[in-house]
Structures are given as structure tokens and as C-alpha cells.
Amino acid sequence: MKKNYTALSLSMALIGSVQAETVFVTLEKDNALAVVDPIAGELIKTVPIGQRPRGISISPDNKFLYIATSDDNTIKIVDATSLQEVGQLPSGEDPETFALNPAGDRLYVSNEDDSQVTVIDVANKKAIKQIQVGVEPEGITVSPDNRWIISASETTNMVHWIDSKTMSISENTLVDPRPRAVAFTADSKQLWVTSEMAGSLTVLDADTKQIVKNIKFAVQGVTADKIQPVGVVIDQQRTRAYVALGPANRVAVINAQTFEVEKYLLVGQRVWNLAFSPDQKRLYTTNGTSNDISIIDLEDQKVTKSIGVGLYPWGVAVKP
Amino acid sequence: MHKLTSQIIIGFLFIIHLVNTNTADAKAKQTVSIAYLTQEQIAPPALSNLDPVIKNKGEIGAELGITDDNTTGQFTGQKFELKKFIVPVNASVADVFNKNIKGKFQYILVNLPADQLNPLADLADAGQTLLFDVGTRDDALRNEQCRHHVLHLLPSRAMRADALAQYMMKKRWTKWFLVTGPQAEDRLFADALRRAAKRFGIKIVEEKTWEHTYDARRTAQSDVAVFTQVDDYDVLVVADEQGLFGEYLEYRTWLPRPVIGTQGLVATSWHRTHEQWGAVQIQNRFKELAGRWMEEQDYAAYLAARALGEAATRTQSNELEKIKTYLFSEQFALQGYKGNPLSFRAWDGQLRQPVLLAAPRSLVAVAPIEGFLHPKTELDTLGYDQPESTCQ
Numbered sequence: 001m002k003k004n005y006t007a008l009s010l011s012m013a014l015i016g017s018v019q020a021e022t023v024f025v026t027l028e029k030d031n032a033l034a035v036v037d038p039i040a041g042e043l044i045k046t047v048p049i050g051q052r053p054r055g056i057s058i059s060p061d062n063k064f065l066y067i068a069t070s071d072d073n074t075i076k077i078v079d080a081t082s083l084q085e086v087g088q089l090p091s092g093e094d095p096e097t098f099a100l101n102p103a104g105d106r107l108y109v110s111n112e113d114d115s116q117v118t119v120i121d122v123a124n125k126k127a128i129k130q131i132q133v134g135v136e137p138e139g140i141t142v143s144p145d146n147r148w149i150i151s152a153s154e155t156t157n158m159v160h161w162i163d164s165k166t167m168s169i170s171e172n173t174l175v176d177p178r179p180r181a182v183a184f185t186a187d188s189k190q191l192w193v194t195s196e197m198a199g200s201l202t203v204l205d206a207d208t209k210q211i212v213k214n215i216k217f218a219v220q221g222v223t224a225d226k227i228q229p230v231g232v233v234i235d236q237q238r239t240r241a242y243v244a245l246g247p248a249n250r251v252a253v254i255n256a257q258t259f260e261v262e263k264y265l266l267v268g269q270r271v272w273n274l275a276f277s278p279d280q281k282r283l284y285t286t287n288g289t290s291n292d293i294s295i296i297d298l299e300d301q302k303v304t305k306s307i308g309v310g311l312y313p314w315g316v317a318v319k320p
Numbered sequence: 321m322h323k324l325t326s327q328i329i330i331g332f333l334f335i336i337h338l339v340n341t342n343t344a345d346a347k348a349k350q351t352v353s354i355a356y357l358t359q360e361q362i363a364p365p366a367l368s369n370l371d372p373v374i375k376n377k378g379e380i381g382a383e384l385g386i387t388d389d390n391t392t393g394q395f396t397g398q399k400f401e402l403k404k405f406i407v408p409v410n411a412s413v414a415d416v417f418n419k420n421i422k423g424k425f426q427y428i429l430v431n432l433p434a435d436q437l438n439p440l441a442d443l444a445d446a447g448q449t450l451l452f453d454v455g456t457r458d459d460a461l462r463n464e465q466c467r468h469h470v471l472h473l474l475p476s477r478a479m480r481a482d483a484l485a486q487y488m489m490k491k492r493w494t495k496w497f498l499v500t501g502p503q504a505e506d507r508l509f510a511d512a513l514r515r516a517a518k519r520f521g522i523k524i525v526e527e528k529t530w531e532h533t534y535d536a537r538r539t540a541q542s543d544v545a546v547f548t549q550v551d552d553y554d555v556l557v558v559a560d561e562q563g564l565f566g567e568y569l570e571y572r573t574w575l576p577r578p579v580i581g582t583q584g585l586v587a588t589s590w591h592r593t594h595e596q597w598g599a600v601q602i603q604n605r606f607k608e609l610a611g612r613w614m615e616e617q618d619y620a621a622y623l624a625a626r627a628l629g630e631a632a633t634r635t636q637s638n639e640l641e642k643i644k645t646y647l648f649s650e651q652f653a654l655q656g657y658k659g660n661p662l663s664f665r666a667w668d669g670q671l672r673q674p675v676l677l678a679a680p681r682s683l684v685a686v687a688p689i690e691g692f693l694h695p696k697t698e699l700d701t702l703g704y705d706q707p708e709s710t711c712q
Contacts, residue, residue: 112601113608115391134395135388136601154598155626155655156392157633172395174633177653177661197653197661225660225697247659 021277022319023284024065024080025293026053029311033067033083038277038284038295041305047083050076055097056315060104065317068095068109075109075120080319090127092118099140099149101164108149110137117151119167129167133160139181145188148206152179152193159193161209171209176200180230181273185238185256194229194243201229201243203259213259222248231273235280240298242283244271251285251294253301265303267294272313278320286313351399352389352638354628355425356382356621357417357440358455359407359432367567378431378454379404380610381618384602385625389632396633402625417443426640429624431455431617441467450644452624454617459512462668463704466711471627471647471669473620477512479703480587483675483687484557484580485516486701490689493554497577498527499547499569501560509559509582526550530565544572557581584679587687590619591678596686599657623662623671627654658686660699668711672699 050069134156176195268287566583
């Protein structure tokens with residue numbers, strides 16, 4: 001067993017030396033996980049993973065994938081190399097989105113139907129607490145400094161600041177209608193929140209919990225109600241941020257210092273979620289209704305490729 | 321009985337728990353009081369006993385909306401209270417209004433038939449009240465008979481007819497056979513369909529009225545075949561709002577043609593087959609509360625309560641002027657589980673919204689259909705746009 005493991009890490013090291021990375025995409029309607037080699041630009045394989053897979057994350061040590069299989073009412077733990085299921089987490093009903101803390105030992109799940117956030121002890125595979133939040137919690141994230149757990153409730157139009165020590169809400173900030181995704185800057189100082197119905201993005205100060213900036217998106221030739229921001233990511237240096245605009249089929253490129261929208265990049269249809277490559281030179285987008293992912297070269301700010309992956313690509317995670 | 325009691329107790333404990341959480345926030349409570357007014361209706365005749373008669377359409381939707389408002393309110397220091405007034409069949413709505421609502425409530429959800437809406441609206445002080453109509457679909461109430469203190473949550477007949485027409489344009493079903501029932505409402509929907517046909521350049525090649533007679537020789541099987549022997553057409557469009565004969569048409573027409581309108585493929589604001597855009601969540605939450613599927617009036621009442629909640633939260637106020645101004649402002653964007661944000665048309669108080677086109681067990685399309693364009697919002701391709709409105 002130990003021998004195998006050494007051989008495995010050796011082969012991984014070899015792959016690493018040619019800078020290969022693997023992109024994993026959950027396919028909501030195929031009940032499968034797509035495995036993509038983004039450098040070669042190829043779909044390597046598709047493996048069955050469970051009913052209606054949506055949210056996906058990779059452990060900090062890159063050994064395990066966590067995948068919410070919504071219709072199985074669980075979060076599956078999958079070996080990131082063999083892609084075999086190694087366990088399940090008690091997520092509560094219909095899990096969709098969740099977040100891992102930086103240490104990777106706590107996982108926080110939004111339970112939309114019950115207006116709750118479930119806290120899971122990953123090592124013991126046990127739910128240790130339920131926190132009551134607003135109606136239909138969706139977006140969830142943990143600050144890189146592990147101070148805050150943020151839950152955004154879609155119908156209450158709020159972000160809840162949950163103190164990671166007390167595991168209870170310490171503050172709430174009202175944001176634009178139907179907040180979807182939440183992401184912290186790497187320094188944990190700002191929280192970026194997308195609002196699907198308002199077509200906007202709100203940047204909050206993590207100390208004051210007040211709004212620093214509200215950005216309203218406008219794309220020429222696209223009516224306002226088609227602009228529905230979902231996924232948001234901010235790069236390590238806070239140079240740029242990227243926002244998926246749903247049925248507007250665009251990714252907005254934002255100067256993260258001045259908050260100006262620099263560009264809209266045309267990707268696939270109903271773009272939902274985003275993930276950086278480990279070196280942050282590329283961005284991967286899942287395009288829900290065109291059944292593909294787009295690869296954006298961030299140095300050239302250009303979409304270089306789209307790769308068909310399967311029905312309803314939803315979440316995306318990248319393994320170095 | 322015992323189980324019910326324990327459920328009530330559990331529910332009660334939950335309320336106490338919520339209140340406790342609230343006090344942690346230690347904010348002064350601002351209360352928004354809302355009345356829900358309806359009258360019991362005599363169950364209309366029906367073709368079959370398949371669908372049980374639902375007596376509380378609208379009511380549970382309002383309750384769910386208020387619950388959601390209060391979940392937000394616990395974080396913002398606002399409290400929403402719903403008081404329901406259900407007038408018995410033979411009692412007077414006006415009496416109940418004058419005695420219990422007038423001067424006491426500024427926000428009133430009204431679930432009454434079309435002919436009762438304006439008499440009630442005229443009893444209310446237009447400057448001091450805001451009525452949310454969750455029951456009617458009449459175009460006249462949104463046009464020449466409009467009242468500026470009434471908002472309409474359900475899509476009008478014109479919006480529904482336009483939604484159907486857009487879909488039929490897409491399918492190139494441009495020759496209609498229009499079949500209308502004998503009721504006044506059927507004629508109104510037929511008018512809306514004729515208007516839609518004219519707007520989209522569709523030809524109504526044949527029109528007939530379905531008469532209810534008591535001839536024993538008439539059966540659906542023989543009668544519909546004879547009734548539908550007309551010149552060739554693409555689609556049979558039926559206007560039978562009460563559902564007294566429309567279900568007989570499908571599979572029985574002389575020519576094999578689809579049925580669309582009030583039966584077959586229908587235009588509606590809400591449907592049990594609708595699952596996209598987070599709709600599954602509210603379908604589940606509603607079913608858990610009501611023990612049945614959400615009906616159109618429930619959806620309308622839910623949206624009314626949510627619109628009010630959203631305006632109160634954003635303005636941090638319970639004052640009528642502030643709330644009304646916010647509801648008609650550019651900032652107001654209501655999440656209605658149908659993809660687009662919903663808002664009110666300033667010219668007639670109609671809620672802008674996508675219209676679902678549904679078959680009994682599948683959602684076929686959502687209007688506005690792609691390709692029907694509008695300079696401001698495609699949602700305004702449905703129903704009376706500003707230049708066409710006769711609301712003064």
C-alpha cells in the first residue's frame with residue numbers, strides 16, 4: 001500500500017514537472033464528473049459520480065474532492081487521483097453549495113430549504129452545528145484568515161457574517177436582490193458579492209461590514225434582465241476580479257483596485273462558476289446551457305478554447 | 321388530534337426561539353401591518369373530480385411571503401403582521417372593509433373577483449392605502465378602469481394571450497381556429513387572443529362558440545368531431561377559463577391538431593412543473609406549509625407580501641409614500657423564481673413578469689420567447705405597453 005502511494009506521488013511529480021493540471025467539472029444532468037486536461041485542451045474522461053452533482057471543492061492538500069450530489073442528499077468525498085468514492089458527509093437535504101475552511105477540517109453547507117448552514121467536522125464526518133440564517137441561503141465562503149464564514153441568503157437579500165469561533169451570526173449586511181456568490185480577497189479585507197436579479201456586484205469592507213463599492217454591469221446589445229451575475233473570483237494580488245454573468249454569456253473583467261469594468265469576454269451560454277489555474281494564468285468557466293467550459297488566457301485577456309464536457313456543467317475545481 | 325397539538329406546540333416553541341434570536345439583535349421593532357381580504361366563493365361546476373376544490377388559494381401564499389419577510393425582518397428590526405379577513409359567501413365585503421380595515425390598514429392584499437375589485441378600491445382612501453390585487457386578470461381593470469392605488473400581481477389576459485401567440489409564432493402555427501365558451505370571461509380572453517393575433521400577424525381562420533346544451537345525443541366523442549369540421553388550420557385555440565368543455569377537445573378534433581389556450585398548453589404565472597431558477601425551493605417550501613401545490617393566487621399573494629417586505633426593508637420604513645415610491649423605482653427588483661427580476665409597470669400597476677407555458681406534466685416554454693425584442697425590457701412585449709395603455 002505504501003509502495004503504491006510512493007509510485008503514485010512519483011508519477012504525480014512527473015506530471016507536475018510538465019505543468020499539467022486537471023480540471024474537474026460536475027455535470028448536473030449527466031450525474032457525472034468530467035475530467036479535463038486544460039493544457040492539451042481535451043476532455044480526458046467522464047465518470048459517474050452520483051445524482052445531480054453541483055458544488056465541488058478540492059482539499060487544501062489536493063488529495064480529495066468534495067462533491068455535493070444534491071439528489072443523493074450527501075457530499076461525497078472522492079479520491080482526487082483514483083476518482084473512487086472514499087466517504088460521505090452528512091450535508092442535510094439537497095446540498096448545492098458549500099465551503100471548506102483553509103485548514104480543510106471544517107466544511108460549511110448551505111441548506112436552502114431549511115434556511116440553515118450546517119457545520120461539518122470533516123475528519124469525523126459529523127454535522128456539529130446548524131446555524132439559522134435567512135431564506136434560501138446559497139453563496140457560502142470562508143475568509144482566508146478563517147475569521148468569517150459568509151452565508152448569502154437569496155430571498156432575504158443579505159450576507160450573514162458568521163464568527164468562526166462562536167459559530168453564530170455576528171452581523172448582517174443588506175445587499176442587492178438575490179445575492180448568489182461570495183468571495184473574499186486573498187488578504188481577507190474585502191468581501192465581493194454578486195446579485196443575480198440586480199445585475200450588480202457589491203464590494204464590502206470586512207472590518208466595517210459596509211459597502212465600499214457597488215458595480216452595475218451593462219453589456220452593449222444585451223438587455224439588463226439577461227445580466228445575472230453568479231460566480232466571482234479575485235486574483236491573489238487583487239489586480240483583477242472576474243464575474244460570470246449567467247445568460248449574458250459573458251465574463252466581466254474588473255480592475256480590482258479601481259473597480260472599473262475593463263472588459264466583457266464572450267464565453268459559452270449561461271456561464272455560472274469560475275476557477276483559476278494554480279498559477280492564476282488561466283480562468284476556467286462552466287457554461288450551463290452550452291454544455292462546455294471556456295478557457296480564458298488571463299495574460300492576453302482572451303478566450304482561447306471551449307471544451308464540450310457534458311450536460312449542464314455546474315461546478316469547477318482545479319488540481320495542480 | 322394529539323399529533324396536531326404537538327405540532328402546534330413545536331411551532332410555538334419555534335416562534336419563541338425566533339423571538340429570542342431577535343432580542344439578541346436588540347433593535348427597536350418597526351411594524352408593517354398588512355390585511356388580507358377575500359370572500360368565500362361557491363365552488364363552480366367542474367368537468368371532473370380529479371382536482372380537489374381548494375378553498376384557501378392565495379391565503380397560504382400570503383402567509384409564506386410574510387414568513388419570508390419576517391426572516392429578513394429579524395435581522396433588520398422590522399416585523400410584518402398579516403391579519404386575514406375572510407368574508408362569508410352571503411356577507412358584505414364592504415361592511416367588513418369599513419368596520420375592520422378602513423383607517424386601520426394601509427396595505428391590503430385583495431383576493432376578490434374582478435367585478436368586486438373596484439367597488440372595494442373606491443371605498444378605500446386612495447391617498448392612504450395601497451391595494452395588491454392577487455385575484456384578477458382583467459385588462460379593463462388595468463386600462464380604462466384602472467385605479468392608481470391598486471397593483472396587479474397576476475398577468476393580465478393580454479399578457480397571457482401574447483405569451484401564447486409568441487410561442488405559436490415560433491412554431492409557425494399561424495392559422496388559428498378559435499373556440500370560445502359562453503361565459504363573459506371566455507369572451508374577454510377571446511378578445512385578448514384576437515388582439516394578440518393582430519399584433520403578431522396571425523390569422524384566425526375560423527371562430528366558433530361552444531354552447532352548452534342538454535341534448536342526450538351529444539357526447540364529447542361525436543360532438544367535438546362534428547364541431548371541429550372546419551377549413552384547415554394549424555392549431556385550435558380555446559377560451560374556456562372555467563374549464564367546462566376545453567378538456568374535451570384534445571384528441572377528439574376532426575383534424576389532428578394541438579389544443580392551446582385555457583386547456584392543453586396554458587399560459588400561467590405559476591405551475592407545478594416549473595423548476596428552474598430556484599423554483600424548486602419555493603415549490604418545496606410551499607408544499608411543506610400548505611400540503612398542496614402552489615396555485616396562481618398563492619404565487620401572486622406571495623409576491624405581494626415579498627414586494628412589500630422588500631420595499632420596507634430597503635427604505636427602512638413602513639410609510640406609504642416611501643414604500644410606494646420605492647415599488648415604482650428603478651431600484652425595485654423582485655425575485656420571482658422565473659429568471660428575470662420582476663417590477664411594476666408605472667403606467668398601470670401591472671407586475672412585469674415572464675409567463676409560463678405549461679402542459680399538464682411539462683413546462684414547454686417561458687415567454688417572452690427569444691427573438692421578441694423590446695427597447696427597454698423584453699418583458700414588456702407581453703400585454704399593454706406604455707403607448708397602448710389607456711390607464712389615465
